[in-house]
Amino acid sequence: MSNAIESTVPQRHALWVRVSHWVLAFSVFTLAYSGFYILLVHPRLYWGEVGNDLTPALLELPLNDNHRPEAWQQTVTFDTLANTPISASRTEDIFNANGWARSLHFLAGWIFVVAGAFYFAFGVVTRHLWRDLWPRRGGSYSLLQRCAYTGVAFVLLPFMVLAGLAMSPQVVAAFPILLHVFGGHQSARTLHFFGFVAITAFAVGHVAMVVLTGFGRHMRAMIVGR
């Protein structure tokens, strides 16, 4: 088949591609949704190891009242220490949906990791990754598309997993290098947020392109494979 014919014939997706696509899409959507609820509890971002309501923020996201809570009552000044840090007590309840949001986030994270590993393994074995996604000219997808797909699948999403793991106390105790790579717990959290923004931007662009270039045809190809 020549390249010209390939690029006009709708892509035929193998069953394993279709299944992984939808499982991954569902898990990434759930990760974004639950992640946003987690962010709402503390919409302040910092750089380095520490950051809290009593320290300056790199970025305060005015998503709700939690970004700049004022209900603090100073209780202790630790003049026992050279830098005399303070402590203050929170005096009002804040919005917090992390009970379910965190558990949902990690459940979706597990589904993502398992489906991602499945996709990667099949992609390597069938040469799908090289044939259809690796940035090069020719084949069904343009160079720009290939760059976008490769960038999201093999750079951005793995980066999100690592930045997420860098916030886990048990994981960083076992692998302290994660803290050093990301520049600290709060830096990892901030980068995790920017990763979320980038993935959301990709998802919006991806869906827009699907709609603009033949929604029914693309959906049929990704659902029934023809």
Add this chain to the structure above:
Amino acid sequence: MNKRFTTRRAVMKGLASSAAITLAGCSTTEPPTYGNVLRMGDWLTYNAHRLLLPRQSLAREYDLRDISAAPAIGTTDPTDPSQGGFMQEFAEDYARLLNGGFADWRLTVEGSVAKPSGFSLEDLKRMRSRTQITRHACEEGWSAIMEWTGVPLRAVLEAAGVLPDARFVQFHCYDAFIDGIDMLDALHPQTILAYGMNGRELPIAHGAPLRVRVETQLGYKSMKFLRGLVVTSEFDDNGPYGQIQNGWSWYAGI
């Protein structure tokens, strides 16, 4: 800094509208899933960490100059009726003990131990001590670095003589909450019962006279205002006084 009480009432309201998190009480030998889809993910995380990660790795420790400002959240005064964990009976006891400078306070150690005991603050301070500067990571998303001084939980458990069937340590607190950790975390060298913070006596807002520090889990497992320990051979969700029925993961190592 235990967070979960912050919004205990809000969580309870949320639960009413979220049938997926409604749980029945139960006791099993494993951290439970209750057949609940969210708890299944937590169960997977717990078992994956225990299976795949090296055992008892040390959390990073910091320098004195790294110590930061530190919020106190959750229960910051067990005698304040407006706070989530308030219970009249405990509040009266706590007020009395506080008045006496905690001289009459005792840490009871019961359950699967050879010698059920009651340790005074002086008893605990006579045991070996550990000082560590660690990062407290709150589930809300913030973090703070503080210095803690206390007795390794392992030393207290050794003094009481843990029996071979022991699998969990439950912390009972004056703010009426109960939560626990498994033996691996309980015997972790950095898991201490802290009576000192940043070179001072542990302040009330941070859990005076004694609190737990579990450095391999999120802040909400570091229970404040300790009353006693119960060593158990079975998992216990502690009903409405525990995390799980309030919608929180029992295991918070992630």
